[in-house]
Amino acid sequence: MDVALRAIAEPRRQDILRLVWSVELPASEIAVHFSDVTRPAISQHLKVLREAGLVDERRQGTRRLYRANRAEMSRLASFLEEFWDDRLERLRDAAEGEQRRKDAPHG
Amino acid sequence: MDVALRAIAEPRRQDILRLVWSVELPASEIAVHFSDVTRPAISQHLKVLREAGLVDERRQGTRRLYRANRAEMSRLASFLEEFWDDRLERLRDAAEGEQRRKDAPHG
DNA sequence: CACTTACGTAAGTATCTACTAACGTATGTC
């Protein structure tokens, strides 16, 4: 999960993800959209995204078609939402421990 | 926004955020929870989190009390959700162009 | 087969980053 979070923390990879959000695109066409960077750099970003599960790859002849994996993106959004989750509050409680009694005695 | 995303991509800072999610804690007490790292390291992480707007700082005597900024975390979660948003789809459409017609219309 | 196309991979580099040890600073106590 942290792998995916770190992958999407990079602006360049966010741009790539948006490009292939609902269209499948070959690597070369993705690279064309970024004039300030070489094709191998994009290839490396695609590798990071693929290993993070954020894009899927499909081969067609000599081409490799990429598309965003929305399910994985959804899990990523859920991860952030879980910061608000009650289950995590209980984990936190363990860390708080005595601190809580001092500040607000139950009653 | 990328600042916040990059800030939370670090597991150590995720742990810190969870600690101060609903309790205000002084820096030293936060540091105590991490035995494999020194206090200055935590101090530096707190700076990153503060500059990203993910925690608020309050001074009390010689101590500095930290607490998570839930509003900013909420905005961060929204940012990820916006990947699904129609507004972004339109931006992407510009990049797609004709490609869309050739493939299947997204139904 | 040679040649091209489309792409990943390797090697090298500059920059970033998470960390430690040492130092600086504000507040409180005597």
Place this chain on the structure above:
DNA sequence: GACATACGTTAGTAGATACTTACGTAAGTG
């Protein structure tokens, strides 16, 4: 004032990372 406490900051370092150029490879074309 001297001293302790709580904390940030600086300088330095090992490792990660985003990039470039050069090379490797698999699939198509003649």
